Amino acid sequence: MSIALIIGVHDGVVLAADSATTLATAAPMIPQGLNVLNVYENANKIFNLYKGKPLGCITFGSGSIGNASIATLMKDLRDQLTKRRGPHDFDPEKYTIEGVAETLAKFLDDECGKVRDPAAKQGINIGFLLGGYSSGEELGESWSLEVKQGRADPPQELRRKEDAGLSWGGQGELLSRIALGFSPLIFQVLADAGGNPQGVSSPQYIQQKLGPLLTARLQAPLVFAPMPIQDAIDLARFLVHSTIMFSRFTPGPQVVGGPIEIAAITKHEGFKWISRKHYYNQEFNKEVPNVICDRRGENRDVTE
Numbered sequence: 001m002s003i004a005l006i007i008g009v010h011d012g013v014v015l016a017a018d019s020a021t022t023l024a025t026a027a028p029m030i031p032q033g034l035n036v037l038n039v040y041e042n043a044n045k046i047f048n049l050y051k052g053k054p055l056g057c058i059t060f061g062s063g064s065i066g067n068a069s070i071a072t073l074m075k076d077l078r079d080q081l082t083k084r085r086g087p088h089d090f091d092p093e094k095y096t097i098e099g100v101a102e103t104l105a106k107f108l109d110d111e112c113g114k115v116r117d118p119a120a121k122q123g124i125n126i127g128f129l130l131g132g133y134s135s136g137e138e139l140g141e142s143w144s145l146e147v148k149q150g151r152a153d154p155p156q157e158l159r160r161k162e163d164a165g166l167s168w169g170g171q172g173e174l175l176s177r178i179a180l181g182f183s184p185l186i187f188q189v190l191a192d193a194g195g196n197p198q199g200v201s202s203p204q205y206i207q208q209k210l211g212p213l214l215t216a217r218l219q220a221p222l223v224f225a226p227m228p229i230q231d232a233i234d235l236a237r238f239l240v241h242s243t244i245m246f247s248r249f250t251p252g253p254q255v256v257g258g259p260i261e262i263a264a265i266t267k268h269e270g271f272k273w274i275s276r277k278h279y280y281n282q283e284f285n286k287e288v289p290n291v292i293c294d295r296r297g298e299n300r301d302v303t304e
Contacts, residue, residue, distance in 0.1 A: 002018060003060070003239075008140055009226070014265075015262065016260065018240055018260060019257070022039050024036045041257050043258070044071040049074070049100060052270065053092060053270065055100055055133075056131055058169075059127065066114060095135050105154065123149075130155070142157070142165070143158060182214050
């Protein structure tokens with residue numbers, strides 16, 4: 001389980017997520033159909049899709065495809081894009097976020113196609129939120145992509161570049177209450193109160209009729225286009241932290257938790273980590289510069 005959110009303002013795009021991942025088995029007799037065996041708190045969910053470029057994404061949902069974790073697969077994709085390997089038509093000097101999202105969808109479809117067990121493939125349900133800047137564009141973009149039962153849907157633009165906004169995926173109960181002003185369960189409650197769940201009082205019908213009205217009347221104005229990127233970062237941290245605390249204090253296993261990771265993407269600074277965890281000690285793993293000798297015999301650092 002996860003909470004993943006993306007905030008878009010005119011200064012840039014902020015990606016934020018928790019680090020929990022749940023190990024569960026199917027359990028038909030248990031509510032929600034899952035038997036949670038363990039919750040790990042060190043999953044990686046935010047990725048820079050091309051080093052040095054303002055491209056990033058967050059994942060939520062299934063944590064793997066076959067035997068490969070989503071974290072490993074995203075690094076595989078980044079390696080292919082960087083080294084121009086594989087079937088991907090990616091030009092680092094001329095690209096669009098939509099094109100990157102389509103490339104990601106194709107990559108995920110190919111990886112899902114490698115899963116031979118039909119039941120395992122049906123169980124692959126993954127969401128992605130993508131953010132960044134297309135080549136030469138002044139404003140950042142926010143896109144979403146879903147893999148349902150082992151098949152990737154076409155990417156969807158979350159909002160126009162000119163519009164500021166907040167979107168999320170995963171365990172969104174608390175964020176719905178905070179940002180929209182109501183729980184997603186309200187439509188089922190109203191349907192049950194109507195006594196005709198299969199008719200015109202079905203949850204889907206009520207949501208279609210009342211959802212826009214409830215949102216218009218109750219939505220909290222949290223994000224504005226002129227918001228500085230630091231304030232968008234602070235808001236992202238607050239919302240992820242609040243969701244972690246909500247998961248901690250509600251009954252059942254804490255399926256949202258672990259370190260909070262945040263990245264910001266801006267036009268001039270590109271992709272920058274704000275909060276990040278490492279499984280290794282950086283003090284013992286400092287990058288060694290690539291040193292060559294110039295024509296005068298002097299050492300020159302060529303590390304990028």
